[in-house]
Amino acid sequence: MTEPLLEVTGLTAEFVHRGQTIPALKGIGFTVAPGEAVGFVGESGCGKSVMARAIMRLAPEGSSVRLAGAVRFQGTDLMRRSEAEMRDIRGSRIAMVFQDPMTSLNPVMTIGAQMADMIRRHTGFSARQTRARVLELLDNVGIREPQRRADDYPHQFSGGMRQRVLIAIAVSCEPALLIADEPTTALDVTVQAQILRLLMRLREQHGMALMLISHDFGVIAGMVERVNVMYGGEIVESGDVEQIFAAPVHAYTRALLDAVPRLDAEGRQP
Amino acid sequence: MSDASALPVEVSAPRPAARRAGYWLVAVGGLMLAVMLIVTAFGPFIAPYNPAAISPDSLAGVSAQHWLGTDSIGRDVLSRLIIGGRTTLFITAVAVSLALAAGLVLGLVSGYMGGIVDQVVMRALDVVFAFPVFLLAIAVVAALGPTIPNLILTIAIVYTPILARVVRGPVLSVKRWDHVEAARSVGVSEFRLVVSHILPLVISPILVETSLTLANTIFTVTALSFLGLGPPPPDPNWGGMLAEARQFMELAPLTVIAPAAAIVFATLTFIVLANGLRDMLDVGGQR
Numbered sequence: 001m002t003e004p005l006l007e008v009t010g011l012t013a014e015f016v017h018r019g020q021t022i023p024a025l026k027g028i029g030f031t032v033a034p035g036e037a038v039g040f041v042g043e044s045g046c047g048k049s050v051m052a053r054a055i056m057r058l059a060p061e062g063s064s065v066r067l068a069g070a071v072r073f074q075g076t077d078l079m080r081r082s083e084a085e086m087r088d089i090r091g092s093r094i095a096m097v098f099q100d101p102m103t104s105l106n107p108v109m110t111i112g113a114q115m116a117d118m119i120r121r122h123t124g125f126s127a128r129q130t131r132a133r134v135l136e137l138l139d140n141v142g143i144r145e146p147q148r149r150a151d152d153y154p155h156q157f158s159g160g161m162r163q164r165v166l167i168a169i170a171v172s173c174e175p176a177l178l179i180a181d182e183p184t185t186a187l188d189v190t191v192q193a194q195i196l197r198l199l200m201r202l203r204e205q206h207g208m209a210l211m212l213i214s215h216d217f218g219v220i221a222g223m224v225e226r227v228n229v230m231y232g233g234e235i236v237e238s239g240d241v242e243q244i245f246a247a248p249v250h251a252y253t254r255a256l257l258d259a260v261p262r263l264d265a266e267g268r269q270p
Numbered sequence: 271m272s273d274a275s276a277l278p279v280e281v282s283a284p285r286p287a288a289r290r291a292g293y294w295l296v297a298v299g300g301l302m303l304a305v306m307l308i309v310t311a312f313g314p315f316i317a318p319y320n321p322a323a324i325s326p327d328s329l330a331g332v333s334a335q336h337w338l339g340t341d342s343i344g345r346d347v348l349s350r351l352i353i354g355g356r357t358t359l360f361i362t363a364v365a366v367s368l369a370l371a372a373g374l375v376l377g378l379v380s381g382y383m384g385g386i387v388d389q390v391v392m393r394a395l396d397v398v399f400a401f402p403v404f405l406l407a408i409a410v411v412a413a414l415g416p417t418i419p420n421l422i423l424t425i426a427i428v429y430t431p432i433l434a435r436v437v438r439g440p441v442l443s444v445k446r447w448d449h450v451e452a453a454r455s456v457g458v459s460e461f462r463l464v465v466s467h468i469l470p471l472v473i474s475p476i477l478v479e480t481s482l483t484l485a486n487t488i489f490t491v492t493a494l495s496f497l498g499l500g501p502p503p504p505d506p507n508w509g510g511m512l513a514e515a516r517q518f519m520e521l522a523p524l525t526v527i528a529p530a531a532a533i534v535f536a537t538l539t540f541i542v543l544a545n546g547l548r549d550m551l552d553v554g555g556q557r
Contacts (some may be wrong), residue, residue, distance in 0.1 A: 019485060053455075056455060058451070058454060058455060060446075060451075061447075061450070061451050063444040087457045087458075087459060088457060089454060089457070090454070090455055090457035091455070091457035091458075092457065095455070096452075096455040098451070098452055100448055102450050103447060103448040103449060104448040104451075104452040105452070106449045106453065106466070106467050106470075106471075107451050107471070108447070108471060109466065109467075110472070114453075117453075117458065117462070117466070118453075118456045118457070118458065121456075121457055121458060121459075121462075122457060137491060166452065168505075169452075170456070170471040171457060181424030201292075216356075
């Protein structure tokens, strides 16, 4: 087997609040191979989002988190990098797509300016090259008339379109790993499918690995090869998607699968 | 019952009316400001006399030669008003700019960094804030001497904490918004985060407070000048004119009314602007 792109071992995270510590991740470990799509499922508060941020050494807004463990990424332990080095890595080698596209864009900057900001941060592009890249990216994520739309503000876009813009920002420097934290939760069901297809297409295009985090088994199932089931800050079960669907071993996984109402199920009305 | 349901029901959001009023207030305030700026900028060309020129015609009333009469040593009141306004407004503008610059830096740093830095900065500003404005201003000017730079510095120091607080408050909430985290997750530097992803979102209350501070500062500058802590004579300024004319106000009421009216006009300009901006930009607060 090839060297994994990302190898997380014994990652712990504790929220520090007024001298008290509250554990959020209790030593999780997993690997992601280059170009692989891995799913993470679990209920709210099981540590999915904290884990996503911990890999990039970020804390959920307004909190203070103490991290420990090892996050080996492209042969280097991210926990041992300086903050400045992390800033260079964020966006260029690991990028993230967030849950709520309505609030994840700066409302007073045009989307073109926001994209340009980020591209120039990580590349030596001139203004002209940057602009060209912005238009190319917008086109690639399916925004029509990128020439005109690049100068629009976020409020002029629908939720699905904004998520496309955020994805364009995330993949603009062709990161090796994209972390999508509930990328479709805030969207309409019809738009969800489009966004998921877009993510899959970009993954193949750029050969990037994808960590797809969701509370929704349905979203995960069609997208990834391997899945990790999280509960209470731990990974309780992991393995091949089909195998877990067919024969969940852990009681929690079974409960999680049963919690989804099924159209094809017979019997009792809820 | 059936009657009630037949009634046409009108539903509207409550805000737009206040906003429309805001546009009007801003237009009026802007016009007043424009008048003031033009008179100030072209003062030496507009003023009919040298403001320091003495004439034997003292305490004269309104006449074709002296539209607003003359003061106790025969200087033209209108000319002194125009030139004196330059001094008063210059001090005000520079002092508020300094206070705004300092307030922005302190408020942004304090609000964004939080924790110990926030505590230290805010407590230090509280100390300044705790002094009554005039007491502090009088103490500083008395200690350093009544020169224009000292006056400017004093006023800047006095108003910095107020502006810093106004900046800090919304920064505390905006820094937790998703787009800031999203920007951080793609490697945007802390400085860029603050300057392009936080500051533009907190600018409205700052504009309103700056305008109010300008109004307060005009009042403070003239009051200090009135007390003799302003720029020294013979250069005219509004506060000084009031002080000099006070003893003669029964003989020549215009010598007092004219500078007083100018002070009211200037203060009102910024209050109108502040109120208009507040309504227009939808900044919370009491109406």
